[in-house]
Amino acid sequence: MVDQHFSMDAHGMTKHIVILGAGTGGTLVANRLRRLHTDEDVRITVVDQDGEHLYQPGLLFVPFGLAHGDKLVRPRQDQLNRGIELLQVAVERVDLADNRVVLADQRTLAYDVLVVATGATLVPGETDGLVGPGWMERVFTFYTLAGATALADALAHFDEGRLVVNVVDMPIKCPVAPLEFCFLADWFFQRRGVRDRIQITYVTPLDGAFTKPVASKMLGSLLKEKGVEVVTEFNTGTVDGAGGHLVGYDGRTVDFDLAVVVPLHGGADYVARSPSLGDELNFIPTNEHTLQSRVRPNVFVIGDAAGLPASKAGSVTHFEGEVVCDNVDRFLAGAELVDGYDGHANCFIETGFGKALLIDFNYDTEPLPGHFPYRIGLPLLEESRLNHLGKLMFEWVYWHLLLPGRDIPGVGSTMPRSGKRLVKTHQEVKA
Amino acid sequence: MIDTMMAPTVTLAGLTVDVNEEGFFLQPEQWAETMVPELARAEGIADLTDRHWQVIRFMRRQFEENGTGPTVRVLGKTSGVSIKELYQLFPKGPAKVAARIAGIPKPRGCI
Numbered sequence: 001m002v003d004q005h006f007s008m009d010a011h012g013m014t015k016h017i018v019i020l021g022a023g024t025g026g027t028l029v030a031n032r033l034r035r036l037h038t039d040e041d042v043r044i045t046v047v048d049q050d051g052e053h054l055y056q057p058g059l060l061f062v063p064f065g066l067a068h069g070d071k072l073v074r075p076r077q078d079q080l081n082r083g084i085e086l087l088q089v090a091v092e093r094v095d096l097a098d099n100r101v102v103l104a105d106q107r108t109l110a111y112d113v114l115v116v117a118t119g120a121t122l123v124p125g126e127t128d129g130l131v132g133p134g135w136m137e138r139v140f141t142f143y144t145l146a147g148a149t150a151l152a153d154a155l156a157h158f159d160e161g162r163l164v165v166n167v168v169d170m171p172i173k174c175p176v177a178p179l180e181f182c183f184l185a186d187w188f189f190q191r192r193g194v195r196d197r198i199q200i201t202y203v204t205p206l207d208g209a210f211t212k213p214v215a216s217k218m219l220g221s222l223l224k225e226k227g228v229e230v231v232t233e234f235n236t237g238t239v240d241g242a243g244g245h246l247v248g249y250d251g252r253t254v255d256f257d258l259a260v261v262v263p264l265h266g267g268a269d270y271v272a273r274s275p276s277l278g279d280e281l282n283f284i285p286t287n288e289h290t291l292q293s294r295v296r297p298n299v300f301v302i303g304d305a306a307g308l309p310a311s312k313a314g315s316v317t318h319f320e321g322e323v324v325c326d327n328v329d330r331f332l333a334g335a336e337l338v339d340g341y342d343g344h345a346n347c348f349i350e351t352g353f354g355k356a357l358l359i360d361f362n363y364d365t366e367p368l369p370g371h372f373p374y375r376i377g378l379p380l381l382e383e384s385r386l387n388h389l390g391k392l393m394f395e396w397v398y399w400h401l402l403l404p405g406r407d408i409p410g411v412g413s414t415m416p417r418s419g420k421r422l423v424k425t426h427q428e429v430k431a
Numbered sequence: 432m433i434d435t436m437m438a439p440t441v442t443l444a445g446l447t448v449d450v451n452e453e454g455f456f457l458q459p460e461q462w463a464e465t466m467v468p469e470l471a472r473a474e475g476i477a478d479l480t481d482r483h484w485q486v487i488r489f490m491r492r493q494f495e496e497n498g499t500g501p502t503v504r505v506l507g508k509t510s511g512v513s514i515k516e517l518y519q520l521f522p523k524g525p526a527k528v529a530a531r532i533a534g535i536p537k538p539r540g541c542i
């Protein structure tokens with residue numbers, strides 16, 4: 001059955017932009033687009049399955065008692081400007097051929113332009129045993145609020161034994177978060193006076209601490225400094241919560257008393273039900289520079305939902321926002337799209353003891369030392385208290401600048417070069 | 432001095448190919464199916480079965496379509512061979528080993 005209101009004429013004067021997901025990307029794109037157009041020109045509808053906006057970067061701090069769940073959540077509606085309609089209902093599927101979205105309550109939404117911003121979903125069920133015996137008792141994740149909260153309780157009572165932090169496979173949201181977790185765990189157990197009775201082991205499918213060589217080397221030595229053992233190229237096949245070990249597909253095992261696992265990620269479920277929308281992991285094939293989907297010209301993608309060789313991070317989503325809005329406008333005006341996005345990512349890496357690192361990179365340039373955004377600024381790839389304050393500031397920036405779709409003063413969407421020591425080439429660093 | 436800086440080459444099925452320090456092909460077009468048995472032996476795979484071939488040809492096709500080799504997880508979902516079996520076929524790590532045998536660059540992986 002088709003509801004008149006929601007399938008209103010999409011071919012009249014008013015163009016209808018439908019945004020799927022009211023998380024980081026959906027919210028900032030909706031707000032930016034709303035400022036750019038009058039209500040007569042453009043109608044904007046945002047769809048999200050629930051009403052609570054979670055500040056996900058705060059999840060890292062919950063297990064250590066440094067943040068509390070109720071402080072990390074705000075109503076989605078309050079983050080959206082006037083003139084944006086928010087529908088609280090799950091997306092059932094997208095019919096690309098008919099330019100319409102089918103909602104879980106069977107209503108349909110016809111669109112002129114669709115922006116997919118439904119992020120990444122955790123799929124713990126894809127790993128044998130992960131949600132079996134021991135799940136949320138001895139095997140946890142901090143990637144959900146429920147998980148992070150339960151883990152806080154477990155960590156507060158963990159006095160001896162082996163803590164294993166495991167990333168099952170890439171891609172994951174904020175790929176530095178599991179490393180930050182190790183750094184904070186080291187700090188947390190020291191503060192509690194039990195560090196010498198606890199072994200911390202980081203188990204990764206990568207061949208080093210991180211994906212990018214310079215940062216990987218730097219983060220690898222930091223792990224070593226903090227006494228965190230690293231097991232590389234480990235592809236977790238089974239998590240045996242009752243027995244207390246991870247079993248790799250290659251037969252290797254890692255024993256644990258407490259496991260913190262970052263489960264496999266995929267795109268949102270409805271993508272699989274939408275013909276030709278996603279790839280095998282339900283991410284949307286997307287042009288790296290224009291952020292137009294490769295599936296339809298009137299479909300754009302922002303944030304974690306995109307199948308791009310970029311980090312799944314809030315900073316990436318923010319930098320993409322400007323380009324997505326620009327190109328949606330151009331598309332509506334029949335103009336040529338701009339290759340505006342360069343893969344810019346910027347992450348604070350909390351290293352414990354009130355310090356943090358900052359890395360800044362794009363598709364072509366890996367994280368380098370120097371200062372951000374100019375020669376005078378925050379130190380890059382170097383531990384400092386200033387960066388820790390930057391990380392804490394990010395929460396304020398998130399609610400007050402990022403979500404409203406405003407630019408962060410001094411930080412453009414493309415990667416700044418002026419403060420970086422671009423002298424070291426790949427080869428020199430390896431040598 | 433210049434020599435040591437250059438990428439190594441190897442001779443396979445009578446042809447010279449350029450590889451990197453980890454043994455991945457630098458120029459995938461230099462690859463031919465006739466090189467497969469020799470490449471597989473170098474990876475410790477003496478008996479090449481139809482299942483090995485299925486994976487190798489699949490990797491090659493994926494690379495030609497997407498410009499990068501698939502990860503193990505994607506292989507398990509799309510190649511018709513489960514991850515468990517992939518590890519039985521290529522015990523040292525399916526994505527990397529099969530990529531080397533299929534003559535494609537190191538899978539980009541994810542960031």
Ligand SMILES: Cc1cc2nc3c(=O)[nH]c(=O)nc-3n(C[C@H](O)[C@H](O)[C@H](O)COP(=O)(O)OP(=O)(O)OC[C@H]3O[C@@H](n4cnc5c(N)ncnc54)[C@H](O)[C@@H]3O)c2cc1C
Nearest residue numbers: 021023024025049056057090091118119303304313314315
């Ligand atoms: C533990 C952790 C730490 C992090 N730390 C950082 C950090 O320090 N810095 C940083 O930059 N980033 C960090 N991130 C990543 C950051 O939170 C995400 O990259 C960012 O939120 C992505 O925005 P998005 O809009 O793509 O997805 P999201 O913000 O996740 O929004 C997706 C939305 O889609 C909705 N949705 C999904 N499926 C459906 C459906 N079927 N129907 C309707 N709605 C649906 C969801 O409810 C959700 O609201 C972290 C993430 C985690 C988990």
